[in-house]
Amino acid sequence: MRKSTLIIAIVLGVTAISFAFYTxxxxxxxxxxxxxxxxxxxxxxxxxxxxxxxxxxVEFNPEFDQTIHKFLDRWDIKGASVAVMxxxxxxxxxxxxxxxxxxxxxxxxxxxxxxASASKLITAITxxxxxxxxxxxxxxxxxxxxxxxxxxxxxxxxNHKKVKVKHLLNHKGGWSWRDGDFMFQxxxxxxxxxxxxxxxxxxxxxxxxxHRRLRYIPGTQYAYSNxxxxxxxxxxxxxxxxxxxxxxxxxxxxxxxxxGMRISGNYEWERRPFEVHYYNHPxxxxxxxxxxxxxxxxxxxxxxDINTLGAAGGWIANASQLAKLVTLVDPNNAYQLxxxxxxxxxxxxxxxxxxxxxxxxxxxxxxxxxxxxGSACFINRKDNGYTYVVILNSSVWMGHKFNRYIKxxxxxxxxxxxxxxxxxxxQNPTASSILxxxx
Numbered sequence: 001m002r003k004s005t006l007i008i009a010i011v012l013g014v015t016a017i018s019f020a021f022y023t024x025x026x027x028x029x030x031x032x033x034x035x036x037x038x039x040x041x042x043x044x045x046x047x048x049x050x051x052x053x054x055x056x057x058v059e060f061n062p063e064f065d066q067t068i069h070k071f072l073d074r075w076d077i078k079g080a081s082v083a084v085m086x087x088x089x090x091x092x093x094x095x096x097x098x099x100x101x102x103x104x105x106x107x108x109x110x111x112x113x114x115x116a117s118a119s120k121l122i123t124a125i126t127x128x129x130x131x132x133x134x135x136x137x138x139x140x141x142x143x144x145x146x147x148x149x150x151x152x153x154x155x156x157x158x159n160h161k162k163v164k165v166k167h168l169l170n171h172k173g174g175w176s177w178r179d180g181d182f183m184f185q186x187x188x189x190x191x192x193x194x195x196x197x198x199x200x201x202x203x204x205x206x207x208x209x210x211h212r213r214l215r216y217i218p219g220t221q222y223a224y225s226n227x228x229x230x231x232x233x234x235x236x237x238x239x240x241x242x243x244x245x246x247x248x249x250x251x252x253x254x255x256x257x258x259x260g261m262r263i264s265g266n267y268e269w270e271r272r273p274f275e276v277h278y279y280n281h282p283x284x285x286x287x288x289x290x291x292x293x294x295x296x297x298x299x300x301x302x303x304x305d306i307n308t309l310g311a312a313g314g315w316i317a318n319a320s321q322l323a324k325l326v327t328l329v330d331p332n333n334a335y336q337l338x339x340x341x342x343x344x345x346x347x348x349x350x351x352x353x354x355x356x357x358x359x360x361x362x363x364x365x366x367x368x369x370x371x372x373x374g375s376a377c378f379i380n381r382k383d384n385g386y387t388y389v390v391i392l393n394s395s396v397w398m399g400h401k402f403n404r405y406i407k408x409x410x411x412x413x414x415x416x417x418x419x420x421x422x423x424x425x426x427q428n429p430t431a432s433s434i435l436x437x438x439x
Contacts, residue, residue: 018230039142060384061092067413075405077394079107080277083319084414085326085387086335089423093320099276099393112275112316113391114264115305115377116370119315120229124169124357125329126252127232128342135239138166143209148235155209159217167218168228169356170349174214176223180209183226183309186290198291199229201308201390216383222353226312234306256328256337257425258321263314275316278374281396289366300374313370319389321383321419322379324425326387331364367407373399378406386414 048117072080079097083090095107103333130136139206142145144161155161157173166175175182182204189199199207208227215223233244240247245263254259262272271277278300288295289302300319306314328337329346345356352360359368364383370376376392388410396402 009360012100012404027083041293042097052423060094061417063094063415063416065094067409067416068094070096071409074400075394075396076282077396079111081107081111081113081319081389081391083323083389085323086118086418086420087385088327088330088387088424089420090320090323091420091422092417093323093424095318101279103276107276107393109318109320110274112260112262112272112318113341113377113393114278114370114372114375115322115391116313116316116372116375116396117226118322118370118377118379119311119313121357121368121379122248122252122315122345123229123236123311125325125337126236127165127169128338128346128356129220129252130236130239131294132339134165136165136235138164138169140165142231142235148238149205149231152209156211157213159214159216160209163296165232167224168235170354171222171225171228172219173210173225173228173231174218174221175225175227177213178215179212180432181226182212183312184255184304185294186305186323187288190292194373198305199308201234201310204308205231205234217251218228222351226309229312230308230310235313253321253325254359256324258324259304260309261321263310264306264316266302266306272316280373280395281395281397284373284395294324298374300372303373306372313372317391319391320424322377322389323387326379326381326389330381330387332385334336350431351381368401371395371403376402376406378403379409380410388414 039060052131056377061184068082079103081095081100082091093109095111097107097111101243127136131138142149142278143152144150163173186198190202192211193203195203195206205342235242236247254411265271279297286296287299287303289297294302326348329343347358347361350361358366366381368379374395376395380389381387390406390410
């Protein structure tokens with residue numbers, strides 16, 4: 001074989017291998033987060049995944065850390081992601097405990113956790129941005145001939161035609177928990193609709209419209225609804241022509257320096273890169289898997305369809321990412337993603353239950369919780385300038401009521417942090433990628 005031919009063959013072989021590697025890994029674009037230029041594309045990353053920039057605190061606070069560790073030990077929490085802001089500056093961010101108790105892998109700020117219903121804040125912000133951009137109107141009907149989701153045209157109760165986008169945002173769509181949570185009724189829906197596999201989002205919507213009546217007129221009463229927020233995800237897809245996850249990442253998160261967030265999978269082998277393991281509380285019952293494939297599973301893995309929960313509770317993130325999200329809608333931040341009217345609308349109303357995306361709002365205090373088997377998330381924006389985010393990879397026996405204990409612990413712990421001049425959003429640049437691009 002001629003030397004030139006051999007060289008060409010080697011080059012082609014290397015190219016083929018590189019292309020195969022490239023197409024089987026997730027390409028992640030990372031941008032500079034210098035304060036003066038947040039939009040310049042600096043690198044293309046060929047690593048398996050590149051989540052948000054590392055924002056580990058470079059100056060440790062032993063007193064604060066000891067408080068967190070004691071809390072985790074007391075409640076048998078395996079791992080946590082914690083971030084604290086003061087006046088929209090990220091002053092402390094750290095991982096605690098383990099992502100996996102078998103391998104003893106320490107948690108750091110690269111690791112991603114299920115945030116459960118805190119996903120609703122992401123969805124609400126996206127909807128309100130689309131309102132500002134003229135893509136959606138809050139008074140748009142969801143169903144009916146002129147509704148955004150008009151293709152779902154068969155319904156048992158015509159009152160579904162009165163449901164508007166704004167009713168979904170503050171849980172006033174007319175559904176009731178007396179009928180159970182539709183997003184966690186996979187076996188029942190599969191049986192009633194005679195499906196071959198677990199119900200999709202479309203199946204769940206058709207089931208509700210064809211087999212359930214509204215318990216009250218839309219807009220008149222509050223009843224927390226995961227189903228309503230799943231509908232908001234479908235509305236985003238219908239209006240944009242792309243998937244909910246892609247639209248949120250490309251139009252809300254990434255343009256504002258938040259990278260690597262994903263919708264979670266259901267089983268342990270579906271974990272995303274850098275995603276932690278989840279642990280239910282000791283003594284928790286096992287259940288049949290949501291898809292009927294397994295007789296007995298730990299609820300965090302296969303007990304519920306997290307992927308279908310999507311816009312209502314499917315995201316994974318770390319604490320610093322969620323803290324950055326809060327800055328986008330904090331009234332005291334110079335930069336605002338939303339118009340003043342839309343931002344104010346999210347936290348206004350006669351009751352804390354009127355909030356859009358937030359679990360509640362009272363004065364200048366806004367909070368958001370999220371709870372699933374094996375995970376918990378608590379976001380608290382306080383009127384004293386502090387915001388903190390805590391995400392756990394373990395659950396306790398009391399479920400969502402555990403959030404009050406997280407609040408009590410953090411309200412005391414934040415006073416142990418003294419350096420309010422630093423800002424980790426800009427202090428630690430994006431981890432270097434293997435292929436810098438001169439742009």
